[in-house]
Amino acid sequence: MVKFLSLPYLVKDLVFKEMEPRELLLLSLCSKRVQKSIKQQFRIEPNKGFRITCGNNSPESYKIYRYQDVDEKRLELIVDHKENDKKVINWKYVNSLDNLDLLKEFKFLNDLNVKKMFDIELKSGFIFEINGLRCRCSISFDPESGIPTLYFEKNMMKKWPMELHKYCVDLFRTNSDLEMIMNLNDSSDLHEPQTIKDLYLHTSFENLNPKIADEVFEKAIVQNSLTLIKQDLEGYVSDDSKFWKIPNVLVRSKGWVHTRDLFRFTGKNAYFFTMSGPRSITQDMNAFLKHWLSSDNTTLETIIVCGYFSSTEDLFDGIQTSRWDPEKRPARYVSNTPFKRSLSYTAAGSVFLPGLNFGFDYLDCTNAIDIVRESDGLIASVKRRDSIFFMFVWHSKLL
Amino acid sequence: MSSTEQGTSSAAPAEPTTAPESAAAPEVPESFYYVHGKDKVVHKVSAGALQHSALIHGMISNLGYTEEQAKANPFPFENIDGDILQMVVDWCNQHKGKPTPPEDTNLPKQKEKLFDLVLAVNYLEIKELLTYCCKQVAMMVKGKSPEEIREIWMIPTDAEDEAAEKEAKKRAGKEAAGETAAAAGDAK
Numbered sequence: 001m002v003k004f005l006s007l008p009y010l011v012k013d014l015v016f017k018e019m020e021p022r023e024l025l026l027l028s029l030c031s032k033r034v035q036k037s038i039k040q041q042f043r044i045e046p047n048k049g050f051r052i053t054c055g056n057n058s059p060e061s062y063k064i065y066r067y068q069d070v071d072e073k074r075l076e077l078i079v080d081h082k083e084n085d086k087k088v089i090n091w092k093y094v095n096s097l098d099n100l101d102l103l104k105e106f107k108f109l110n111d112l113n114v115k116k117m118f119d120i121e122l123k124s125g126f127i128f129e130i131n132g133l134r135c136r137c138s139i140s141f142d143p144e145s146g147i148p149t150l151y152f153e154k155n156m157m158k159k160w161p162m163e164l165h166k167y168c169v170d171l172f173r174t175n176s177d178l179e180m181i182m183n184l185n186d187s188s189d190l191h192e193p194q195t196i197k198d199l200y201l202h203t204s205f206e207n208l209n210p211k212i213a214d215e216v217f218e219k220a221i222v223q224n225s226l227t228l229i230k231q232d233l234e235g236y237v238s239d240d241s242k243f244w245k246i247p248n249v250l251v252r253s254k255g256w257v258h259t260r261d262l263f264r265f266t267g268k269n270a271y272f273f274t275m276s277g278p279r280s281i282t283q284d285m286n287a288f289l290k291h292w293l294s295s296d297n298t299t300l301e302t303i304i305v306c307g308y309f310s311s312t313e314d315l316f317d318g319i320q321t322s323r324w325d326p327e328k329r330p331a332r333y334v335s336n337t338p339f340k341r342s343l344s345y346t347a348a349g350s351v352f353l354p355g356l357n358f359g360f361d362y363l364d365c366t367n368a369i370d371i372v373r374e375s376d377g378l379i380a381s382v383k384r385r386d387s388i389f390f391m392f393v394w395h396s397k398l399l
Numbered sequence: 400m401s402s403t404e405q406g407t408s409s410a411a412p413a414e415p416t417t418a419p420e421s422a423a424a425p426e427v428p429e430s431f432y433y434v435h436g437k438d439k440v441v442h443k444v445s446a447g448a449l450q451h452s453a454l455i456h457g458m459i460s461n462l463g464y465t466e467e468q469a470k471a472n473p474f475p476f477e478n479i480d481g482d483i484l485q486m487v488v489d490w491c492n493q494h495k496g497k498p499t500p501p502e503d504t505n506l507p508k509q510k511e512k513l514f515d516l517v518l519a520v521n522y523l524e525i526k527e528l529l530t531y532c533c534k535q536v537a538m539m540v541k542g543k544s545p546e547e548i549r550e551i552w553m554i555p556t557d558a559e560d561e562a563a564e565k566e567a568k569k570r571a572g573k574e575a576a577g578e579t580a581a582a583a584g585d586a587k
Contacts, residue, residue: 002514004536004552011521011533018537029545030554123544139544146542 005033009041016042021077021172022088022148026139028171029128039171048078049177049197050168051085052161056350057183058204072149073189075164077172078179081341081352088168090142090149093157097124097138100151122151130167133159158191180220181343181350184208184231190219200343201228202350210235210255217242227342227355228253239264250339250355252306259284259305263291271304271339271356278310285389286317289382292391293319293373300393301336304362308389312369315382321369329370329379329399333363333392360385365392431466432459433473434488438481441473448491453524479519483512487519490528499527506535510551513539 007015016024016038024042028035055070074090094100100122124138137150152160169176177197182189184201185208199222210233217237225248233255237243243256247267251257257265259276262284276284285308292300324331339355356362368381368390379394432449435441449455455474464472476484486507493505507513517532540548548554555563 002511002518002553004514004554007514007517008521011517011529011536014530014533015536018534019540023537023540026543026545027540027548030549030552031557031560033557033560034554123547126544126546128545141542148544 005037012037013041021086021168022146025088025168025171026148029130035171039173043173044077044079046079047172047174048081049175049179050088050165051076051078051179051181052165052189053181054183054186054189054202056202056204057186058202058206073161074147075161075168077168077174087145087147089164090147091137091160091164092149092151093154094151095154097136097151097153100124100138131163133163135160157188161189162191162194177223184216184228185212187216187219190216193219193221195221195223197223198225198227201226201231202343203230205230207232207234207255209233210237213243213256214238214241217246222246224248225339226250227339229342229344236261248339250342252342260287262288262303262305263295265303266297266299268299269302269336269339272306274305274307276307281305281308282310282314286315286319289315289319289371289380289391292380293371294375296375298376298378298395301395302333302393303389303391304356305389307387308384309387312382312384315384316369316371319371321371324366324368324370324381329365329381329394331364331366332361333365333381333394334398335363335392358386358388362388362390363392368392430464430469432464432469434476434484435473436476436479436481436484440481440485442484442488444488444491445495448488448495451491451494451525451528452487453526455523476519476523478522480515483515483519486512486516487523487525487528491525494527502531502534506531508535510539510553 004012004015019027021044024038028038053074053076055072057070071092072090073092075088077086077088079085122138122140125136126139127134127136129135135152135156137152137156140149140151141147142149165178168174178195179198179200180196181200181202183204185204185206199220208231213233214237221242226243226246227250229252232253235255236258237256239261243249244264245266247269249265249267249270249272251271252273254273254275257272257274259274259281262272274281285305341352342355343350344353362385365381365383368383371380371382372378373380381390381392381394383390430446431443432446432455433441433443434455446459449459458474479487490505507516513532513535517529517536520529520532539551543551549556
């Protein structure tokens with residue numbers, strides 16, 4: 001009798017090509033030999049790594065946009081950040097695997113009256129091992145898409161997501177970058193300091209204690225960007241929070257930062273929202289500019305502060321300024337800002353939309369005021385429009 | 400040796416179409432070849448149908464056999480079961496000179512037959528049919544748990560693999576020891 005693993009290399013290759021990553025992942029759990037075979041023969045090109053998405057646990061959000069179960073987490077393969085991204089696997093943590101009510105789990109899909117291609121059937125008691133981690137779970141398949149959901153008991157909560165990511169990077173030989181969408185108030189998936197390339201926080205209408213944010217950034221080492229649209233804090237992140245070290249930050253929510261602390265930001269690009277009063281904000285931004293002029297910060301590229309309702313008259317108090325000189329810098333700033341996408345909520349659920357969209361050409365610096373740092377001659381253009389403060393630093397590559 | 404005449408109906412000369420007689424190309428009589436599998440049942444297949452198989456096409460392209468010579472020299476495929484070869488021949492006849500459809504629903508659903516068909520088709524180098532078969536193989540495990548996949552595709556567990564490896568090593572050791580002993584005996 002012919003066994004799958006005995007099939008010729010070319011045949012296995014063709015079979016693997018006909019399979020979705022989710023099917024290959026489950027196949028790989030069958031044995032080490034089949035896992036090795038997949039590693040040798042299967043590769044997804046192009047890919048941009050994986051994304052872990054946790055369901056939005058904000059009651060206001062998930063009641064309206066019940067696009068993903070609140071308890072459900074999933075791993076997706078990022079192909080192009082568009083429709084081609086592939087859902088690989090979902091998982092949930094339950095109190096006990098022994099009395100799992102799957103009909104309840106799929107109630108949402110039943111209500112929608114979707115076309116059921118796969119049977120709703122719980123396959124229980126499966127034990128496997130990844131990276132030395134022994135896992136016991138039950139499996140079901142989404143009746144519409146066939147995407148598997150693994151059910152684990154809660155003791156797996158902290159270990160599983162990152163081990164799964166590591167395993168999939170190794171299995172599919174993908175980019176090791178990890179993108180994560182999570183709730184600020186639930187960092188249970190972050191077992192220990194974990195490098196995350198891009199972190200998106202779910203929209204939530206709950207005001208949280210800033211200590212929660214500080215704790216999250218102790219565990220989540222954000223390599224590239226943090227983006228959040230709505231997650232207010234009751235106060236500001238601490239002075240020594242790792243938040244200040246994130247290279248690119250887009251925060252459109254209240255709390256988080258006070259303008260007097262902006263000098264703590266050591267990243268490249270930032271968009272902050274502030275509720276500081278007009279008088280205070282002018283003084284703070286003036287102090288920020290002076291701090292930059294006297295610093296040796298060669299990292300900062302762009303800083304945008306929304307909520308600047310004051311005039312620019314006192315902004316440059318004590319600072320030498322000049323108008324645009326076409327011989328010294330171009331009229332328009334070339335932004336390397338990575339805020340191409342932000343996670344927003346629409347009737348269709350959670351979607352990525354353009355990160356910065358002001359309705360005007362915010363990079364136009366023809367009317368901006370220039371300041372020059374004496375120590376290295378670095379020019380920065382500063383302007384205000386529609387209650388937004390902009391500062392663009394002209395690094396030599398842009399001139 | 401018994402014989403079936405597969406594909407003979409498709410060998411009938413085509414009726415002239417609306418093209419004027421003077422422009423019509425002279426009709427070349429279709430040539431036939433004969434193949435048999437493990438069961439020795441001979442299948443008569445047209446050269447047109449056999450074109451699907453890169454292996455057979457390569458074998459016959461320069462033979463220039465007459466009908467009699469072809470009949471006297473059927474291609475033996477002893478590694479292919481008779482019923483599997485029958486399926487292959489049927490498929491080649493059905494798809495002779497036609498563009499291959501994106502899906503083929505006539506493939507066997509039973510895993511044993513499908514795996515045997517895959518091996519045969521891979522050996523005979525029938526590219527399109529191999530693609531269909533591999534799709535079908537992949538379909539077998541859609542919506543299945545790892546345990547079900549293991550059962551469907553007959554994948555041994557790690558423990559079984561380890562045991563088989565140990566056994567193979569043991570056997571190889573014994574064989575090597577036997578050879579050494581035999582060589583020592585010869586030397587004496």
